[in-house]
Amino acid sequence: MESVIKTQDLTIAFGGHVAVDGITVDIPEKQFTSVIGPNGAGKTTFFNLLSGQLSPKKGSITFNGEDITKLSPTKRTRKGIGRSFQITNVFPNLTVLENVRLAVQSKNKVRFQMLRHFSAYKQFENRAMELLDQVLLADKAHSLANHLAHGEKRKLEIAMLLALETQVLLLDEPTAGMSLEEVPAILDVIRRIKEQGDTTIVLIEHKMDMILDLSDQVLVLFHGQLLAHGSPEEIMNNETVQSAYLGGLYDESSA
Numbered sequence: 001m002e003s004v005i006k007t008q009d010l011t012i013a014f015g016g017h018v019a020v021d022g023i024t025v026d027i028p029e030k031q032f033t034s035v036i037g038p039n040g041a042g043k044t045t046f047f048n049l050l051s052g053q054l055s056p057k058k059g060s061i062t063f064n065g066e067d068i069t070k071l072s073p074t075k076r077t078r079k080g081i082g083r084s085f086q087i088t089n090v091f092p093n094l095t096v097l098e099n100v101r102l103a104v105q106s107k108n109k110v111r112f113q114m115l116r117h118f119s120a121y122k123q124f125e126n127r128a129m130e131l132l133d134q135v136l137l138a139d140k141a142h143s144l145a146n147h148l149a150h151g152e153k154r155k156l157e158i159a160m161l162l163a164l165e166t167q168v169l170l171l172d173e174p175t176a177g178m179s180l181e182e183v184p185a186i187l188d189v190i191r192r193i194k195e196q197g198d199t200t201i202v203l204i205e206h207k208m209d210m211i212l213d214l215s216d217q218v219l220v221l222f223h224g225q226l227l228a229h230g231s232p233e234e235i236m237n238n239e240t241v242q243s244a245y246l247g248g249l250y251d252e253s254s255a
């Protein structure tokens, strides 16, 4: 299987604290990779290194074989690594549909003047509607963005991210802060993207049932290091993982 992202000895420290410590890993193309680990394990920092928000102290990242270690977040997005909060340029006083249409336009690098052609405008709007359908938010297309509930805002972010049509999606706890009723809809959205089969998805999550259900590969971080990686079954049966982390977590979540 081809790797789309490879990291080599990726390391970053904040002060004396090594938050990501020598991570060497392959993210396979068109697969679903989850990143798990206890609080403070370095998951978000690892994402920040992949998306370019942070620069490593040591090590490298390649994307489709090209060294991107020194590229800015914007350049990485253009190359095909999309991360939801990078594009959270949600305009609160525009409608949901207008927000997604603007994201579609930005992907197509279309300036305002071109929109005088009604057909171009309509084409982008249709694409935006398709995306809203995909994230189960079509019924809110004409609501103002700032009138959305928290879970709906996360769906809008995902629609805007999908508008960029990046090869890789980095999703950092997409269900965080959601009410229990909102979670299944987001799960559904993520499952649909996975089932379409052309996107590489990397997900940080704490919800183990979600990870076991969706993942092809699981990376376990612990104190900034890659403790284990493998299929969900391999991870569940890995004794080191169980004693370091999963045992406690599972007891907690099934209690």
Ligand SMILES: Nc1ncnc2c1ncn2[C@@H]1O[C@H](COP(=O)(O)OP(=O)(O)OP(=O)(O)O)[C@@H](O)[C@H]1O
Residues within 6 Å of the ligand: 014, 017, 019, 037, 038, 039, 040, 041, 042, 043, 044, 045, 046
């Ligand atoms: N900008 C920063 N400055 C200083 N320390 C930081 C910074 N970002 C992260 N850290 C520290 O690095 C470590 C890893 O943090 P990180 O947020 O990556 O963990 P995480 O696995 O995503 O945790 P959580 O599950 O709680 O989100 C933590 O000890 C955190 O306090």
